[in-house]
Amino acid sequence: MKTTFKEENNEYVMYFEGRLDTSSAPQVQQDVQPLIDSTGHDIVLDCTQMQYISSSGLRIFLSILKSAKADGQHVYIRGLNNDLRQVFTMTGFITLFEFK
């Protein structure tokens, strides 16, 4: 799993590429720490290149969301393919996040 952080239009954008499974989750958790620590910017999680996400990945997304909400930030997900959207639907995450 490869992650790339960019600041675009006053938003923090994190690009995910590849499989976000249990084995890659600890690394990703570290990669997103700046997002969790950040304040004052909305966050965009770009999943266009993400092939797979397991519950470990979902937990990371949830931790970002919880932290951002506490700081009054918005968290947007973008570029989610249909298979992954189905996973979000099954878990109810589809109602938690805002989608772009």
Place this chain on the structure above:
Amino acid sequence: MKHVFWRFKTFAARLSLWVTLTVTIILVVTAIVANVFVREGILREEELRANLMLDNAEQHIDAVFIAVETAVKNKANEVTLHLNEPHEEMYRITREMLIDNPIIVGSAIAFEPNYYADQGYYFSPYSYREAPNNINQTSNKEGVIKSKQLGTKTYDYPTMEWYQMPKQLKQGYWSEPYCDTGGGEMMMTTYSYPLKNKDGEVYAVLTADVSLEWLSQMMDSLKYYEKSYSFVLSRNGTFITHPVKEVVMNQTIFEGAEEIGNPILAQIGEEMVQGNNGMLQINSPHLGKSFVFFKPVKHTDWSMAIMCSADEFFKNARQAGLIVAALILLMILVLIFILREGVRRLTLPLTQLTQAVNEVAHGNMEATLPNVKTKDEMMRLCHSFSMMQKSLTWQMDELKRVNEQKGRIEGELKVASNIQRAMLPKIFPPYPDRDDVDIYGQLTPAKEVGGDLYDFYIRDEKLFFCIGDVSGKGVPASLVMAVARSLFRTLSVHEPHPDRIIAQMNNRMAEDNEQNMFVTLLIGVLDLPTGRLRYSNAGHDAPILLTHTSEGVQKAYLPCDSNLPIGVMSNWKFSIQETTINPDTTIFLYTDGLTEAEDVNHNLFGEERIMNALIDSTSQDIIERMTDAVHDFTGDAEQSDDLTMLTIRYTKPENQVRFQKSITLNNDVNQVPQLAEFVDEVCEAVEFDMGTTMQMNLALEEAVVNVMNYAYPKGVTGDIQIEAIANDKRLKFVISDSGMPFDPTIHRPVDTTLSAEERPIGGLGIHLITQLMDSINYERKDNMNVLTLRKKLL
């Protein structure tokens, strides 16, 4: 009213009839008794009167006879004085006799033969009157008196009775009456008186012939009654007088009695001849029923009698009787009228009451009852009816209310029945796309709602099924049934062990079980892929298994431990039993409504009949045939208990394994990519698309990571074997580890509706597995945790 009255159909008519009858009887009896006494009195009276009349007649007769006797005795002295001048004086004396005594029609002085030598053998100067019919030709009122010498050779008087009797008796003698044939036809009697010399020898007899015409006239004038007559008998019974002239001097009463054949008449004759006084009743040929009063005439030893028709006596009495009878009749008519009117008035309230009660009977509860003012039974009756009317009205209102209530309850019961029916699986076949199990159930409640239950559903390739019977029937049982069914569904969702489901149900139901309701229940869990059957039986009838063996179809009861029914005692330890059934095995479950189905003679259907009726067929056919067998047996008998049957036919096809692959990992999450590689290969082999492949990856990762994280303690390395098996139908992943017993399936599901703040971090994995796979099945087998995930092939 009138015609009914006379047909005695009313109380008034019958009362009138009885009173009238009673009064009539009393009056008639009184009249009869009075009549008898009156007749008796009349008879006494008449007897007295008749005797008086007879006494008068006798006195009259006596007076005549005494006068004659006196006259004769006086002349006898004159004869004695003039014995010396026989010829002149004797004729004179006899003539004077006649002249002095008009009643004497002839007189003779008959001397002893040769008394006077110069007068010849016979000397009897005799004077007599010419027949009275010649009276008009004479100047003398008594007729012409002629004299002659009586004695001749042809009339030898000394030998005659009238001469001999006084001579012998030496005293006066009255002859028997006789008819004088010499002069006019005249009935006469003769008084003969003996003339005696100084020595007492009779030398002559002085006679006086007395005509009895006066007697006859006198007797005929004794008009006692219109229909009466009198007669006189001589001392030998000859009629001296009689209204029928032919019998006078010609017949005795005895001859007359013989002639008409009347012994009573002869008896009367006897009494009269003997000189008795008295009265006798006789049926006379002339007068019909008559009375005869008789009395002797002392002077002549005759006897007189008066015969009178009884009709005459009782004429007045009869008239009085007729008047009395008419009066009685009139009184009865008046009585009937008064009774009829009186009783009608008295029973008028009764008639009105009858009409009112009839109205009430026809449903008019408002009918007005008669207002009775008399304080008697009628008023009490009216009061009673009034109370009854009020009570009836109240009762009917009550009944109407109860019926409305009942209707409402019935309606509600109908709804309850529908609700209860909806609780049971009702679409058959329930799993048309499954070929491994064939299920059919049927519940026939005895009432609208019942206490039987059955249920089944498939979760994680396991068939959960139950059958139960709540103690009792009707609404209470149905409520308990609903509770039991809900508990089964709720508890079995997270609990694959039938004994634990039952134990939890038992604890819930034993709490606050004040009604002491209990349920016999059998819960089974059939693992469809393997045929492993685990079951727990809480006091229910043991199911029957139909199995195919080399010797054909075998029928046997499924062995069941004896456990308490649920709801009896909380914390009871229910046992679990296990067996493996082969394909084409049928499980037949039923409630005691089947074994205890009764025919009209209360014979039970029984286990033997169940065994006989059980055939190896489809589930539906088995139950339909069993139903027919029960109906044939019970006939017209009413169904006494709920009847429930459930058939589960396990028909797992023996599918060929098409693909098999396995991998062994250890509890290191860094090996997840190898797992992903393995899953990708398997999915490619079974031709899953990308999306499904990703889902399989996700499910397997979640399941395996779960084991990696929790099965072994930290720092301990352990193996995890993952085997993928595919046949024509399904792909199956079997994940086995030798770690601590851990059943991921019983963890609570994730609530996906919570907000981000409320969502827990964990618990998503197992939720995803159940969402992604068709079934998830955990078993602890040979100290291994075995988790089986199945996915139907596309």
